[in-house]
Amino acid sequence: MSSSAITVVIISFTLGTLLALLTIPILVWMERRVASLIQDRIGPNRTNIFGFRLGGIVQSFADVVKLLLKEEYYPAHITTGRWLFMFAPIITFVAALLAFMAIPFADTLNINGEMLRVQPLPIDFGVFWYMAIGAVGVLGVIFGGWMSHNKYALLGAARAGSMVISYELPLGLSILSFIITYNTVDFNVMVHFQTGTALGFLPAWGIFIQPLASIILIIALFAETNRNPFTVAEGESEIVAGYMTEHTAMKFAMYFMGEYVAMNTASAVIITMVFGGYQLPYFATEDLLTHFSTFAVIIMIVLPLFIYGFIKWMQKNNRVKETLSSDGGRAFETRFFTIAFIVMGVVLEFILLYLAFISQSDLERSIYIAVVQVAIFVMKLMLFNLFFIIIRWTLPRFRYDQVQTLGWKYLLPLSLVNIFITAIVVVGASL
Amino acid sequence: MLDFNTLETIVFSILTLFMVGGSLVMITSKQTIFSAFGFLLAMIALGGMFALLNNRFLSIAQIMVSVGAIVILSMLTILTVNAKEENMPEEKNKFILISISAIIVSPFTFLLYKALTTLPEHFTKMQTINSKVIGSLLFSEWVLPFEILSILLMSAMLGAIIIAKDKLKGENS
Numbered sequence: 060m061s062s063s064a065i066t067v068v069i070i071s072f073t074l075g076t077l078l079a080l081l082t083i084p085i086l087v088w089m090e091r092r093v094a095s096l097i098q099d100r101i102g103p104n105r106t107n108i109f110g111f112r113l114g115g116i117v118q119s120f121a122d123v124v125k126l127l128l129k130e131e132y133y134p135a136h137i138t139t140g141r142w143l144f145m146f147a148p149i150i151t152f153v154a155a156l157l158a159f160m161a162i163p164f165a166d167t168l169n170i171n172g173e174m175l176r177v178q179p180l181p182i183d184f185g186v187f188w189y190m191a192i193g194a195v196g197v198l199g200v201i202f203g204g205w206m207s208h209n210k211y212a213l214l215g216a217a218r219a220g221s222m223v224i225s226y227e228l229p230l231g232l233s234i235l236s237f238i239i240t241y242n243t244v245d246f247n248v249m250v251h252f253q254t255g256t257a258l259g260f261l262p263a264w265g266i267f268i269q270p271l272a273s274i275i276l277i278i279a280l281f282a283e284t285n286r287n288p289f290t291v292a293e294g295e296s297e298i299v300a301g302y303m304t305e306h307t308a309m310k311f312a313m314y315f316m317g318e319y320v321a322m323n324t325a326s327a328v329i330i331t332m333v334f335g336g337y338q339l340p341y342f343a344t345e346d347l348l349t350h351f352s353t354f355a356v357i358i359m360i361v362l363p364l365f366i367y368g369f370i371k372w373m374q375k376n377n378r379v380k381e382t383l384s385s386d387g388g389r390a391f392e393t394r395f396f397t398i399a400f401i402v403m404g405v406v407l408e409f410i411l412l413y414l415a416f417i418s419q420s421d422l423e424r425s426i427y428i429a430v431v432q433v434a435i436f437v438m439k440l441m442l443f444n445l446f447f448i449i450i451r452w453t454l455p456r457f458r459y460d461q462v463q464t465l466g467w468k469y470l471l472p473l474s475l476v477n478i479f480i481t482a483i484v485v486v487g488a489s490l
Numbered sequence: 491m492l493d494f495n496t497l498e499t500i501v502f503s504i505l506t507l508f509m510v511g512g513s514l515v516m517i518t519s520k521q522t523i524f525s526a527f528g529f530l531l532a533m534i535a536l537g538g539m540f541a542l543l544n545n546r547f548l549s550i551a552q553i554m555v556s557v558g559a560i561v562i563l564s565m566l567t568i569l570t571v572n573a574k575e576e577n578m579p580e581e582k583n584k585f586i587l588i589s590i591s592a593i594i595v596s597p598f599t600f601l602l603y604k605a606l607t608t609l610p611e612h613f614t615k616m617q618t619i620n621s622k623v624i625g626s627l628l629f630s631e632w633v634l635p636f637e638i639l640s641i642l643l644m645s646a647m648l649g650a651i652i653i654a655k656d657k658l659k660g661e662n663s
Contacts, residue, residue: 143527187550194558198530201565205523213569220566227558242622 067168067175072160074433075179078440079159079320084119086319089441090448091115097452110388111395114377129308136208137305144206148306148313151199155321158192161185162327163247165337165432166344168425176247177429185246186234189328193283196321197223200285200292203314204302215301218459219292222282225466226289230279232474233272236481237332240269250336254343262340265333271477273333275470280325282462285318287451291459326443327436334439337432344428351424355415358431359408366404370397502542508535518584522568530561547624 088103092115095102103118111117137144162185165177175181182188197219204216238244241252249265257263266273282289293301303314330336338344347354377393414427457465508531515528533556540549581587592599628636 139521140524143523182546184546184550187547187554191550191554191558194554194562197562198557198565201562201569202523202527205565205569217566217569220562220569223562224566 061171061173063170064173064175067170067177068181071164071177071181072179074164074177075160075162078164078437079156079323082323082440082444083316083319084116084123085441086323086444086448087119087122088114088116089445090451091118093445093448094452097449107388111392112377112389123312126308126312131309132307134207134209134305137206140206143202144305145310147199147203147206148303148310148317149199150202151196152313152317152320154192154196154199155317155324158189158196159320159324159327161188161246162324162331163250163337164436165429166250167247168429170422170425177433178247183245183247186238186244186249186332189324190231190234193324194223194227196283196317199314199317200302203306204292207302207305209305211298211300212302212304214298215292215294215304218294219285219302221459222289222291222462222466225463226279226282226470229275229466229470229474230283232471232478233275233279234332236269236272236474236478237265237276239478239481239485240265240272242485246331246336249332250338251343253335254338254341256341262335264335264340269333269477269481271473272481275474275477276333277329278465278470280329281447281450282466284321284325284447286322286447288454288457289462290456291462294456294459296456322444322447323440326440326447330436330439330443334443337436337439339435344432347428347431348421348424351428352415355411359411359415362407362411363404366400370400373397498542501538505535505538505542508532509539518588526561526565526568529564530557533557533561 092102102115104112104115106112106115106118106121108117133141133144160179161182163176163178168175168177178185180188200219201216204212204214204219207213237249241249243249243252253262253264253268255263257267261267285292293303295301298304303311306314339347373396374393377389379389410427414423418424512528512531512533512535516525516532517528519525519528534553536556537549537552540552
């Protein structure tokens with residue numbers, strides 16, 4: 060292995076870990092702010108470190124500190140197997156984290172003839188990896204609920220188990236129809252398949268090529284992440300907190316964070332399989348490389364506009380009523396971030412100027428494109444996470460028997476029919 | 491500095507430890523949940539064994555099928571039955587019986603050992619997973635075992651339904 064290969068592996072692994080773990084506080088913040096927006100209130104925005112609130116994100120870090128310092132409480136009736144009671148949340152968390160590691164964040168880099176994947180785990184069977192590891196997560200839920208020796212927890216675990224068998228089949232079958240269409244189990248090749256156009260004007264994304272399978276996939280992944288409208292295992296209006304009724308402090312936090320990591324992973328899988336992954340719609344990586352100067356100039360025009368808009372938005376929103384005597388350092392925070400964003404914009408403009416007109420190195424350009432693709436990926440990821448969150452705060456929960464009916468009676472036959480049609484079309488097209 | 495062979499031996503030993511330990515826990519533990527956990531450990535370690543033999547497809551399929559389907563289904567069954575520790579039959583000489591039966595089947599174990607040690611040379615190496623190759627192999631060379639397996643599964647399912655139906659009838663009358 061050359062040094063560039065090792066560098067790329069380390070960078071993509073770090074990127075994957077950061078994307079999975081550092082998005083947790085942001086997602087928790089997003090969830091609370093979107094919930095507040097929908098329920099017509101403000102949400103957390105007071106916690107700060109030296110006046111920096113970041114719009115309330117600091118609150119999530121404060122919550123983590125609180126959970127870390129809380130008393131470790133064990134129910135007295137758990138006599139044997141306390142280690143399994145503690146270990147169960149870790150299974151859920153680690154499974155969600157590991158499943159995220161097979162997602163490609165950018166196109167394969169060509170460094171001096173070496174093809175290097177920008178993927179934390181450089182494997183070419185990412186779909187199988189996700190299906191195998193993603194299914195382990197629910198075991199943590201079942202073990203935790205069972206070890207609690209509590210009626211609510213046991214009910215939650217039983218519901219989780221019954222839900223798994225009702226959504227796993229449609230999930231696997233819809234993924235199977237994607238595998239037939241794309242003819243691969245490699246996430247990166249799947250993204251490559253989705254470049255270009257379908258029907259002349261639409262981007263060739265999975266949702267336009269396989270609409271039915273895409274919808275089934277999205278519904279099944281909503282169920283897999285245990286989020287609304289599929290929170291039957293928690294069901295806080297029926298069975299207290301379901302499987303995590305007896306879990307406190309960091310053990311609860313593991314379940315809680317595992318849910319957000321699973322949501323992030325599900326969004327990443329949906330984006331990669333259905334919404335074109337890290338690619339810009341219509342443009343393949345090769346197009347961007349051949350027309351690099353045009354692409355760079357467009358970004359150079361769009362970037363200042365975007366930064367200007369963001370700064371204006373921040374200045375408008377990050378302040379208090381004029382009747383209040385102290386603003387708690389908000390003016391300082393706004394000033395600081397205004398300067399920081401302007402400096403960042405200027406630096407980026409100079410880098411782009413250098414790449415577009417002075418440097419002719421293909422390597423630098425392809426690295427720049429990879430960075431842009433990571434940015435696009437993160438943007439799509441956050442948009443889809445927002446979709447997850449909006450769904451949670453707008454839809455009521457399914458009853459557990461309704462989930463099973465949905466899985467067995469509607470999604471399973473639909474996905475079987477879809478596989479049948481897909482196979483006919485694919486075989487017919489290859490004749 | 492560790493060379494590759496030592497590393498392989500170390501990983502193999504750890505996996506074996508998990509496998510044997512998990513299987514023993516599965517058989518001997520009184521609470522069904524620990525049996526399920528032991529089963530889970532043994533299955534994941536088995537997946538690791540396949541990975542050590544350089545067969546990615548089998549190792550991933552092992553985790554997908556055994557952990558993702560079989561363990562979860564068996565756990566769901568145990569949950570529905572709600573087997574409590576006090577309802578279990580008392581097995582006083584459990585460990586003595588296990589060791590005696592282990593001694594009795596030891597010739598068979600030796601045979602199994604001999605068969606398994608010659609296996610790695612015939613093991614298919616599959617570095618990448620090509621869905622087309624697997625599909626065409628499954629429907630050409632391995633079509634008979636595939637169909638026999640599906641008949642077996644079908645009969646098992648039918649048996650389960652018939653057993654459940656008889657019980658329901660008995661309860662109604």
